[in-house]
Amino acid sequence: MADSHESDLIDLRAGRDASFFDLLSIDQLTKKDLGLIFDLARGFKKAKTAKLSLCKGRSQVNAFFESSTRTMASFDLAAKNLSMDTTSIGSASSSTKKGESFLDTVETLGAYNVRVVVIRSAESGVPEMVSSHVGASVVNAGDGWHEHPTQGLLDALTMLDHFGTKDLSGRVIAVVGDIMHSRVFGSLVRIAKKLGATVRVAAPETLIPASVESFGVTRYHDVEEALKGADVVYALRVQEERGAKGFIPTLREYSKSFGISQIRFALAKPGAILMHPGPVIRDIDVHSALVSRHPQSRILEQVENGMAVRKAVLWLLSERYDGKKKSYTNL
Amino acid sequence: MTTLLIKRGRIVDPASRRDMAGDILVADGKIKKIAKRITESADEVIDAKGLIVAPGLVDLHVHLREPGREDKETIETGSKAAIAGGVTSVVAMPNTNPVADNQSVIEYVLATSKKLDLINVFPAGAVTKGEGGQTLSEMRELKLAGAVAVTDDGADVADRGLLKKAMEYAKTHDLLMMAHGENAAITDGGAMHEGWVSTRLGLPGIPDLAEDLAVRANVMLAKSTGARLHLAHLSTADAVAALAEAKRAGFKNITGEVAVQHAALTDEECEGYNTNAKMYPPLRSRDRVRAVVKAIKSGAVDALATDHAPHIEPEKLQPFVDAARGTVGLETSFAAMYTYLVKPKHLTLAQGLALMTYKPAAIIRKNKGTLAVGADADIAIFDIKKEWTVDPAKFQSKGKNSVFAGKRLTGKAVHTIVAGKVKMRSGTVL
Numbered sequence: 001m002a003d004s005h006e007s008d009l010i011d012l013r014a015g016r017d018a019s020f021f022d023l024l025s026i027d028q029l030t031k032k033d034l035g036l037i038f039d040l041a042r043g044f045k046k047a048k049t050a051k052l053s054l055c056k057g058r059s060q061v062n063a064f065f066e067s068s069t070r071t072m073a074s075f076d077l078a079a080k081n082l083s084m085d086t087t088s089i090g091s092a093s094s095s096t097k098k099g100e101s102f103l104d105t106v107e108t109l110g111a112y113n114v115r116v117v118v119i120r121s122a123e124s125g126v127p128e129m130v131s132s133h134v135g136a137s138v139v140n141a142g143d144g145w146h147e148h149p150t151q152g153l154l155d156a157l158t159m160l161d162h163f164g165t166k167d168l169s170g171r172v173i174a175v176v177g178d179i180m181h182s183r184v185f186g187s188l189v190r191i192a193k194k195l196g197a198t199v200r201v202a203a204p205e206t207l208i209p210a211s212v213e214s215f216g217v218t219r220y221h222d223v224e225e226a227l228k229g230a231d232v233v234y235a236l237r238v239q240e241e242r243g244a245k246g247f248i249p250t251l252r253e254y255s256k257s258f259g260i261s262q263i264r265f266a267l268a269k270p271g272a273i274l275m276h277p278g279p280v281i282r283d284i285d286v287h288s289a290l291v292s293r294h295p296q297s298r299i300l301e302q303v304e305n306g307m308a309v310r311k312a313v314l315w316l317l318s319e320r321y322d323g324k325k326k327s328y329t330n331l
Numbered sequence: 332m333t334t335l336l337i338k339r340g341r342i343v344d345p346a347s348r349r350d351m352a353g354d355i356l357v358a359d360g361k362i363k364k365i366a367k368r369i370t371e372s373a374d375e376v377i378d379a380k381g382l383i384v385a386p387g388l389v390d391l392h393v394h395l396r397e398p399g400r401e402d403k404e405t406i407e408t409g410s411k412a413a414i415a416g417g418v419t420s421v422v423a424m425p426n427t428n429p430v431a432d433n434q435s436v437i438e439y440v441l442a443t444s445k446k447l448d449l450i451n452v453f454p455a456g457a458v459t460k461g462e463g464g465q466t467l468s469e470m471r472e473l474k475l476a477g478a479v480a481v482t483d484d485g486a487d488v489a490d491r492g493l494l495k496k497a498m499e500y501a502k503t504h505d506l507l508m509m510a511h512g513e514n515a516a517i518t519d520g521g522a523m524h525e526g527w528v529s530t531r532l533g534l535p536g537i538p539d540l541a542e543d544l545a546v547r548a549n550v551m552l553a554k555s556t557g558a559r560l561h562l563a564h565l566s567t568a569d570a571v572a573a574l575a576e577a578k579r580a581g582f583k584n585i586t587g588e589v590a591v592q593h594a595a596l597t598d599e600e601c602e603g604y605n606t607n608a609k610m611y612p613p614l615r616s617r618d619r620v621r622a623v624v625k626a627i628k629s630g631a632v633d634a635l636a637t638d639h640a641p642h643i644e645p646e647k648l649q650p651f652v653d654a655a656r657g658t659v660g661l662e663t664s665f666a667a668m669y670t671y672l673v674k675p676k677h678l679t680l681a682q683g684l685a686l687m688t689y690k691p692a693a694i695i696r697k698n699k700g701t702l703a704v705g706a707d708a709d710i711a712i713f714d715i716k717k718e719w720t721v722d723p724a725k726f727q728s729k730g731k732n733s734v735f736a737g738k739r740l741t742g743k744a745v746h747t748i749v750a751g752k753v754k755m756r757s758g759t760v761l
Contacts, residue, residue: 102653
């Protein structure tokens with residue numbers, strides 16, 4: 001069974017390679033790259049959890065400098081499914097906490113000589129900094145407030161497969177919540193604009209970054225206005241600590257003013273879908289009844305698509321048909 | 332009597348409104364004679380044909396790091412960096428370790444620089460003890476020890492009641508205050524200018540307001556108290572407007588500087604998470620840079636400085652938000668001024684040099700920055716045709732963190748003379 005999935009996937013790939021060596025930002029991706037990743041992700045979805053040997057003999061380090069459960073599990077499972085050896089550097093055990101200089105951490109990652117380094121960091125730009133100094137392909141698994149490209153890819157795949165279209169032109173995506181601190185938004189807005197969607201953001205002014213309009217989006221302070229006629233309602237998590245830091249008075253008030261309730265969701269287009277990157281704070285970001293059991297919720301499908309997209313990316317980065325090597329400089 | 336003859340240069344001395352081809356004779360550390368042609372023999376002769384002979388530059392904003400952070404810079408390496416850039420006088424910031432909040436540190440800096448005999452180092456003292464913003468330092472003692480100004484540079488005195496008292500007290504002793512215009516509560520962890528670039532990079536932004544609120548508060552207090560206030564490193568449209576307005580209203584006690592990089596580069600330098608472009612104030616967006624350049628052209632700005640801030644490599648090889656703030660500048664300031672302000676014709680060479688010579692000298696009341704007969708023979712000789720690529724590995728400074736690294740600049744110091752002694756000859760620091 002695994003063999004037939006494998007040959008299907010190899011046929012699907014048809015000798016194609018990605019234009020990039022590291023996946024740091026959606027900005028890097030060409031239309032061709034997107035098509036290739038989505039094709040392969042759909043193939044991986046068909047193969048479900050069958051153990052594949054596509055990346056056998058390769059290894060991957062999951063360097064998660066910021067704690068993460070879901071994304072790390074997803075990357076780790078995806079790699080293992082492809083028969084890669086993986087190891088993880090968790091935030092608690094990471095040496096940066098022990099006073100090791102960032103520079104030494106980067107050098108160590110480089111010296112592992114692995115094929116793929118997956119990086120999650122609390123600070124923006126860390127994957128990009130590391131990528132220019134290691135031979136491994138770096139995959140950004142979320143950096144600070146910047147980007148989370150595989151999340152953007154899985155979000156786009158979820159939308160495309162729902163609408164059954166090649167792009168998102170004519171679609172309206174309303175993103176609600178903590179836009180400013182969201183790397184999910186960072187990748188979502190880039191990929192949505194690449195695919196031709198209209199993007200609205202709705203949040204208190206304190207949670208919207210400067211010049212957000214330059215992404216080509218419209219800002220709303222009234223969530224109901226933003227939801228009207230939307231094809232996708234995308235809720236982002238608002239963290240408790242934002243209240244402590246004065247971005248919002250309380251989660252209670254946030255929930256009342258921006259939380260996605262059934263009544264508010266009904267303002268979107270009939271058949272609109274609800275998405276959320278997780279973890280959801282039920283009844284704060286999104287009304288509990290909408291989260292997983294609502295027929296229009298795509299939250300669990302996002303998780304499934306995440307695994308498929310990550311397999312596609314890991315395969316493309318760890319096995320190149322064109323034999324090209326990434327260039328980098330030692331520190 | 333030792334003599335030095337500088338021949339056939341183009342002498343540009345804004346203080347004397349002089350721009351002429353000619354010779355300069357230096358004797359015993361002073362300018363003795365300036366003429367079209369000097370035939371007297373001298374102990375040493377420099378042929379300055381094709382070069383600009385200018386007063387040695389005066390930089391009001393330099394972090395020499397000694398005492399305490401000799402890993403970043405020492406008075407010696409910082410002074411040599413100055414010489415390499417044609418800078419012959421610097422004001423040394425007090426945020427050393429220990430902080431220059433007492434006369435011992437001032438005396439140490441003065442004694443060390445005297446012993447080194449490289450450039451003129453004019454130390455600034457701290458406004459508050461330990462730059463802690465809590466209690467005033469003994470400003471009179473600092474002044475008597477030789478401090479030319481007081482500043483808590485690196486931070487503003489956030490307690491406005493204390494800042495008011497500091498100004499009143501500084502005025503009592505006729506001491507210059509230098510203000511680092513930053514409202515830290517507005518900066519709030521910000522790492523670069525807040526705008527489209529910070530949003531794109533996902534980096535916490537520093538709004539103009541962080542600077543504007545602090546600059547306005549300092550200006551209002553200086554207007555009210557009459558203290559002599561010098562506004563350090565202005566970078567926003569409103570900050571330079573505050574300075575211009577104070578000038579128009581006749582407040583001669585208020586002056587201000589721009590750090591060359593803020594008139595030259597934009598926040599786009601932060602692209603790729605380039606930590607050498609991380610500094611405070613942050614490099615601003617193009618419209619702000621334009622406003623700052625316009626203010627410089629209008630004459631509202633009194634000086635161009637560097638805010639030379641050396642750091643060691645591990646402090647800069649960090650995630651952008653964690654990296655140290657600051658760029659070195661002593662070895663690029665003339666070139667940056669020439670490349671970004673004179674070449675595009677925002678300023679004449681004389682105007683640019685004025686902002687880096689006698690005008691800053693006047694702010695600290697030092698008789699420097701001029702080539703008038705009888706003046707101290709601090710002279711910088713520049714080649715304004717020289718194009719070069721900034722390579723920090725070649726710096727005299729220990730700090731390799733230059734925001735100009737890799738940039739192609741025009742103009743370079745060739746010879747530097749301090750008190751009549753040649754400290755750099757043909758590009759080699761002696």
